[in-house]
Amino acid sequence: MKNGLKVLRAELNWSQAELADRVGVSRQTINAIETGKYDPSLPLAFALSRLFAKPLESIFFPNGDGV
Amino acid sequence: MSAILGEQAAPSDRQPQVALFPFLKLIGVRPVSKQSSHIFSEDAVIMALGTLWLLSYFGVRFYLESNPDLARGARIGLAFIPTPIFALFLWRFIQGIRSADELERRIQLEGLAVAFPLGVLLLTTLGLVQRATELKFEDWSYNHVWPMFVIFYIFGQAFARKRYQ
Numbered sequence: 001m002k003n004g005l006k007v008l009r010a011e012l013n014w015s016q017a018e019l020a021d022r023v024g025v026s027r028q029t030i031n032a033i034e035t036g037k038y039d040p041s042l043p044l045a046f047a048l049s050r051l052f053a054k055p056l057e058s059i060f061f062p063n064g065d066g067v
Numbered sequence: 068m069s070a071i072l073g074e075q076a077a078p079s080d081r082q083p084q085v086a087l088f089p090f091l092k093l094i095g096v097r098p099v100s101k102q103s104s105h106i107f108s109e110d111a112v113i114m115a116l117g118t119l120w121l122l123s124y125f126g127v128r129f130y131l132e133s134n135p136d137l138a139r140g141a142r143i144g145l146a147f148i149p150t151p152i153f154a155l156f157l158w159r160f161i162q163g164i165r166s167a168d169e170l171e172r173r174i175q176l177e178g179l180a181v182a183f184p185l186g187v188l189l190l191t192t193l194g195l196v197q198r199a200t201e202l203k204f205e206d207w208s209y210n211h212v213w214p215m216f217v218i219f220y221i222f223g224q225a226f227a228r229k230r231y232q
Contacts, residue, residue: 029170
């Protein structure tokens, strides 16, 4: 699953650590999500959606294979 | 839960997000860490308990090897001395895992998914080798097998952690 987390974070001029702190996870988790190595759980995805005030589908979008 | 849902909680209200992984620290692998000062104290407790268990294990082992004439009951009683210390270590370690964030828990799970089958492989292979030939107690025994489980755990952790870096 791809995501636009890095762009959204950059728009707000937040560091990975700052974003991680706001959603209660580690910086490594944010990094793994941004690089596409880890797909967040639904609660975390909703937390990010709520934090950026954007719908889930505008933050996370499927790869070409639909996953 | 409020932190997970994105609400702003005071840092002091939050549970530590990261478990301690003492064996990883021994080889210099940095655990996922968010609140280093908070984590350090939790890590220190678990590390201290792990060290205490190791010391008690080797202490008892050395004593038993040095005193072969002790009564059987006393020897068996001594052999169980490290057990409650390890139980305490395990309790704090599990607490650490439960307070870890979701990626860290995933890493733990994947690490164990590597380590557990390797442990089974080691035991089954040793069982077959023992049927094939006589193994000397000094060469291969439970004394030598358990450190391998620690090594498998370290390997599994490193393998899983690298995947998400």
